[in-house]
Amino acid sequence: MLRIAVPNKGSLSEPAAAMLREAGYRQRRDPRELVLADPDNDVEFFFLRPRDVAVYVGAGTVDVGITGRDLMIDSGADAVEHLPLGFARSTFRFAAPVGTTEDLAGIAGRRVATSYPVLVGGYLREHGVQPSAVVRLDGAVESSVRLGVADVIADVVETGTTLRAAGMEVFGEPLLRSEAVLIRRADHDAPAGLEVLTRRLQGVLTAREYVLMDYDCPVDLVEQAVAITPGLESPTVSPLHDSSWAAVRAMVPRSRTNQVMDSLYDLGARAILVTSIHACRL
Ligand SMILES: Nc1ncnc2c1ncn2[C@@H]1O[C@H](COP(=O)(O)OP(=O)(O)OP(=O)(O)O)[C@@H](O)[C@H]1O
Ligand SMILES: O=P(O)(O)OC[C@H]1O[C@H](OP(=O)(O)OP(=O)(O)O)[C@H](O)[C@@H]1O
Numbered sequence: 001m002l003r004i005a006v007p008n009k010g011s012l013s014e015p016a017a018a019m020l021r022e023a024g025y026r027q028r029r030d031p032r033e034l035v036l037a038d039p040d041n042d043v044e045f046f047f048l049r050p051r052d053v054a055v056y057v058g059a060g061t062v063d064v065g066i067t068g069r070d071l072m073i074d075s076g077a078d079a080v081e082h083l084p085l086g087f088a089r090s091t092f093r094f095a096a097p098v099g100t101t102e103d104l105a106g107i108a109g110r111r112v113a114t115s116y117p118v119l120v121g122g123y124l125r126e127h128g129v130q131p132s133a134v135v136r137l138d139g140a141v142e143s144s145v146r147l148g149v150a151d152v153i154a155d156v157v158e159t160g161t162t163l164r165a166a167g168m169e170v171f172g173e174p175l176l177r178s179e180a181v182l183i184r185r186a187d188h189d190a191p192a193g194l195e196v197l198t199r200r201l202q203g204v205l206t207a208r209e210y211v212l213m214d215y216d217c218p219v220d221l222v223e224q225a226v227a228i229t230p231g232l233e234s235p236t237v238s239p240l241h242d243s244s245w246a247a248v249r250a251m252v253p254r255s256r257t258n259q260v261m262d263s264l265y266d267l268g269a270r271a272i273l274v275t276s277i278h279a280c281r282l
């Protein structure tokens with residue numbers, strides 16, 4: 001039975017459960033449940049703090065887990081990324097009160113507050129910058145400068161709203177681009193059952209990323225039309241009762257749906273229909 005660690009709280013918890021549910025797994029109804037067996041799918045879920053997921057995976061007491069790339073690196077655990085999951089996307093950045101710090105070198109001899117001390121310490125060492133201290137805080141790091149325990153911060157930034165509200169701005173390059181990832185133990189064979197889990201999650205990712213597009217097209221325009229919708233391998237082209245027309249079906253990136261429909265219509269395609277993919281195995 002594959003043992004899977006899942007975040008029990010925070011911004012990873014809900015989307016992780018939604019993804020697993022979409023992949024056909026049971027998920028808990030009561031947020032106080034700590035363990036959930038799913039014998040039909042031969043897996044068992046352990047609901048753990050997101051920060052701890054990599055620790056358990058690295059120790060081998062669970063087989064795989066869902067966590068953030070930033071959290072995995074900060075844990076220092078013996079775990080590796082197996083599959084990026086496309087949600088909880090963020091950047092990890094240095095920031096300081098507006099107009100006070102220009103670049104990485106400006107951190108030398110100053111105090112950096114963060115909830116990710118291992119990640120930040122490692123990055124600064126790699127770049128040869130020595131702060132006077134790395135101050136570890138649990139959260140609300142943006143308040144640390146105003147409250148006098150640090151001079152700059154390093155934290156998760158998504159929209160930048162929290163930083164702006166605190167009168168801060170980012171500086172330097174992002175330390176990291178993070179997202180939710182499926183992780184497994186480093187230097188060990190893939191556990192039994194991981195292949196099925198991976199294929200199922202990949203199915204969800206594809207179903208989220210693509211739509212199915214069907215359209216009718218004059219036969220002499222098919223070549224130009226399939227150049228617009230090449231699909232993943234090759235689009236399906238079927239004859240229609242009216243032999244001067246063909247029906248085409250192809251997968252199209254969801255984000256480009258409307259541009260592709262406009263181009264097809266301009267070319268002369270008609271009856272363009274878009275359908276969501278409910279599930280798939282490629
Ligand atoms: N605003 C955000 N947008 C996108 N991802 C985020 C955001 N805040 C945190 N994350 C990601 O969520 C993970 C951290 O989850 P965690 O549950 O520890 O913290 P949290 O979501 O800030 O919850 P809490 O603050 O309630 O503890 C990290 O991978 C981080 O990159
Ligand atoms: O760029 P934004 O869209 O504003 O998002 C980034 C903020 O979101 C998270 O905070 P959270 O609300 O989880 O509070 P915390 O700092 O206490 O963890 C993160 O730590 C940042 O503060």
Ligand SMILES: [Mg+2]
Binds near residue numbers: 139
């Ligand atoms: Mg937080």
